[in-house]
Amino acid sequence: MLIRLENVHTFYDGEKNSTLKDITLSIAAGEMVCVMGPNGAGKSTLLETINGMLPSTGRVEVFGRDVRRHGPEIRKDIGYMLQAKTFPEDTPYLVKDVVLMGRFGKIGMLRRPGMEDWNAASEAARFMEVDHLWERPIGKLSGGQTQRVLLARLLAKRPRILLLDEPYSNLDCRSVEDVSKKICILHKRNELTTIMVIHDTAHVPDICERILLLKDGRLIGDAHPDEMLSSRTFRDAFAEA
């Protein structure tokens, strides 16, 4: 298994009660998994836990290694997109800086970005169709453009795992369709393992193999989309929310 969580409890700063409660799950290489659940269910927390960015108890392994011990090393191969990330208007960074930054962990310390890194960054920008914004300040972009730039940043990393937290937020209907297609193409072409938090059932990609259903920090369902979306558990989870 590429990702394995066993009896995981995740805690936020200063909170006694865990946000994620006793999560046990495994995700194999090449799977595409969607994470759904009402607001506050712990969907983003699950992604951050897998990415080793939050304190947790239990076992969290990615690539067979403990994320709490080898976090920075493991994150070099994980593309994690934060939820609805925006930048203030006066942020003095250009789009090319933000995309290239995806490579920084891979480049390693005491080394400068080389031709290979710039090529990976510009290829990712072209794929996400933000190459025309290359020299623009990041704070001057629209929400949708920023979202595409952040996706390009992930791709520049050439990750093995994609963790996408609501990748369609800030996007208009046409862009949702377009970005969704691109994520599916990448997932297949690069043989990625993709875990994606989504709100709208209409955004579940055709190639999605599993939906994880979270509620109040607990994993209450794990099934194929056809089975999950028609299940009573799924309806009840949202009805009571």
Place this chain on the structure above:
Amino acid sequence: MMLPPSIVMNTIIGASLAAVVCSMIGVFIVRMNLSSMGFCMSHAAFAGAALGLAISRDPFALALGMATAVALILGPVADKARLQADVVLGTMFSLTMALALLFLSIAPGSVVSSTALSVLWGSVLGITTADLIRLLVLMLTLLLVISLFYKEFFAIMLDRKLAEESGINTKPFYYAILFLCGVSVSVSLKLIGGLLIFALMVNPVSAAYQFSHDMRWIMLISPLIGLASSISGIAASLYLDIPVGSSIAIMSVAIFLISVALSPKRRHGQKC
């Protein structure tokens, strides 16, 4: 008042080095909202100087030691207590101020108090060759550290969480930034004093922000603007016979205001 050429030369070199150091570190302070760092460090140094006077030791050495110690513990304390660095700085500020007053009360005498206060006001004309060497070493160290770990600092200044996500272990770099800020403040203190050091850290960077959206450019021109503030400040001080520290601070404010007026960003109707 005519000053001996050697003092004028030392003042020019010292002020120039301090301006470059403060503006280089000011880029981090402005970008990472650590503006209370200047106040906190200067008061830590004030407390150190007061302690030195209370126990009859070199006040400037203890000022440097105290400010460096605060800089060293700031990052780990903020992380351990899960507080924003700015909150810890605020708390440290009041603690060091209280300690300074306490130490001064132990070491009575107006001369003693004025020596401690000189840490806050600075005394650029009293700068020695040893001070110049300290500033030069600090500037070269900063240049070396920033150029060696440029991409890590560059990423952390955009967003610490994004940098972490990139695979950068941000903690040591974040602590290094806080530590270098503290050391820069404490080493530059003697020159223009803790209260005016803030001007050289914030104003040149804020002026540079008016002309560019590119962080590389801001990092490059901020020290140059700091240098211009310093040299023009000394010139104005000599010409008008006013205190050097105040003159440098006033020039840095003037350059910032001129930058705001000339900013191409504002001409395009943007907020900066």
